[in-house]
Amino acid sequence: MTAVNKIPDIVIGRLPVYLRALSQLVVEGKTVTSSHELGQQLGISSAQIRKDLSHFGEFGKQGTGYQITHLYAQLQQILQIDREWAVAVVGIGDLGRALARYGGFSDRGFRVVAAFDSDPAKIGTDLDGLTIQSSTLIAEVVRAKQIRIAMIAVPAMHAQSVSDELVRAGVRALLNYAPITLNVPSYVHVQYIDPVAHLQHMTYYLDMS
Amino acid sequence: MTAVNKIPDIVIGRLPVYLRALSQLVVEGKTVTSSHELGQQLGISSAQIRKDLSHFGEFGKQGTGYQITHLYAQLQQILQIDREWAVAVVGIGDLGRALARYGGFSDRGFRVVAAFDSDPAKIGTDLDGLTIQSSTLIAEVVRAKQIRIAMIAVPAMHAQSVSDELVRAGVRALLNYAPITLNVPSYVHVQYIDPVAHLQHMTYYLDMS
Numbered sequence: 001m002t003a004v005n006k007i008p009d010i011v012i013g014r015l016p017v018y019l020r021a022l023s024q025l026v027v028e029g030k031t032v033t034s035s036h037e038l039g040q041q042l043g044i045s046s047a048q049i050r051k052d053l054s055h056f057g058e059f060g061k062q063g064t065g066y067q068i069t070h071l072y073a074q075l076q077q078i079l080q081i082d083r084e085w086a087v088a089v090v091g092i093g094d095l096g097r098a099l100a101r102y103g104g105f106s107d108r109g110f111r112v113v114a115a116f117d118s119d120p121a122k123i124g125t126d127l128d129g130l131t132i133q134s135s136t137l138i139a140e141v142v143r144a145k146q147i148r149i150a151m152i153a154v155p156a157m158h159a160q161s162v163s164d165e166l167v168r169a170g171v172r173a174l175l176n177y178a179p180i181t182l183n184v185p186s187y188v189h190v191q192y193i194d195p196v197a198h199l200q201h202m203t204y205y206l207d208m209s
Numbered sequence: 210m211t212a213v214n215k216i217p218d219i220v221i222g223r224l225p226v227y228l229r230a231l232s233q234l235v236v237e238g239k240t241v242t243s244s245h246e247l248g249q250q251l252g253i254s255s256a257q258i259r260k261d262l263s264h265f266g267e268f269g270k271q272g273t274g275y276q277i278t279h280l281y282a283q284l285q286q287i288l289q290i291d292r293e294w295a296v297a298v299v300g301i302g303d304l305g306r307a308l309a310r311y312g313g314f315s316d317r318g319f320r321v322v323a324a325f326d327s328d329p330a331k332i333g334t335d336l337d338g339l340t341i342q343s344s345t346l347i348a349e350v351v352r353a354k355q356i357r358i359a360m361i362a363v364p365a366m367h368a369q370s371v372s373d374e375l376v377r378a379g380v381r382a383l384l385n386y387a388p389i390t391l392n393v394p395s396y397v398h399v400q401y402i403d404p405v406a407h408l409q410h411m412t413y414y415l416d417m418s
Contacts, residue, residue, distance in 0.1 A: 015409070020388055078413065080412045080417060081412055083417075098306075098307050099404065109405075109409060149412070151404070175404060179229055194229065196225070197225035201221055201222050203288055204289060
């Protein structure tokens with residue numbers, strides 16, 4: 001994977017968005033698309049899309065556009081989601097429950113295989129076929145199932161200690177929903193989801209009248 | 210608002226992240242910080258932080274750092290969250306329920322004042338003091354309460370029509386959780402939250418062994 005050091009992270013971050021747009025075009029019954037059409041759908045310039053994709057080689061022939069299924073498969077391979085990744089969810093409140101039950105993971109490369117909570121009332125209960133396990137078992141289960149990816153949906157005050165435990169057990173990618181910045185070793189990838197940050201980004205532009 | 214055209218959107222997008230980091234420092238008992246400290250916490254260079262903040266004037270004195278409460282208040286004002294925005298949630302499945310009940314909005318500029326669903330079994334039921342209303346009332350309620358911001362948590366196939374209706378009723382900022390790209394007029398702001406896109410971004414970097 002020599003490409004890791006060459007391609008800007010911001011380009012990698014756009015590939016899942018291209019994948020999602022391609023899915024949408026397939027649903028609309030299309031088989032071929034163009035950087036122009038993709039760009040219009042996403043509000044990105046077609047030049048940007050062509051430049052992003054050019055990092056990975058040739059995907060379309062001049063003038064004939066992209067074969068959607070081919071481009072989709074290539075992007076899946078580049079993002080390493082032409083396989084299924086096991087994922088753990090820690091913290092089964094409203095949000096963790098929504099994540100653990102979310103139907104949109106399975107056809108996009110992921111499967112939730114473990115759900116943890118510290119509340120005795122929840123431990124042992126069923127969540128769409130998944131049994132909620134005690135947080136004290138995180139290390140054991142993550143190691144046994146070789147889980148590399150986890151979603152953290154615990155209260156902010158517990159997020160750092162949960163992160164530490166997951167990383168010690170072998171997790172290398174964290175999707176953190178707690179509104180704090182996690183301290184992790186450099187070999188661990190973290191992405192944040194914070195709805196308030198998105199809302200605050202938009203209020204900047206709103207007319208207050 | 211002449212600033213709208215001057216400051217890159219990517220800079221605006223980082224301001225909520227700075228706000229969140231400042232909150233964290235306050236919790237840790239700090240009153241003064243520096244671009245160096247903020248940068249370390251966020252994994253952003255201190256030069257980047259100084260450059261971002263310089264778009265909005267002077268926040269700190271050379272060598273003495275930033276007064277946290279002052280910087281926090283200034284950023285709140287810039288982002289227009291020194292007031293409380295009314296927000297609607299459409300689609301009260303697991304995720305919509307989590308959003309409507311989320312305790313983290315109130316002290317960061319937002320309050321969920323309306324929740325809509327199309328399921329007769331849910332309509333009229335209580336959600337932490339909020340009564341779930343029929344989706345057929347979206348236009349009426351959004352107009353009556355002058356709601357400008359909405360979160361969409363309906364299935365993908367319904368997201369575009371819900372978006373259309375919200376925009377017609379006066380909503381100008383949408384946080385979309387459905388995994389599709391919305392078509393909106395240029396005066397409407399949209400942000401997307403798609404956990405799968407974040408996971409796919411990270412799997413690019415994972416060692417598959």
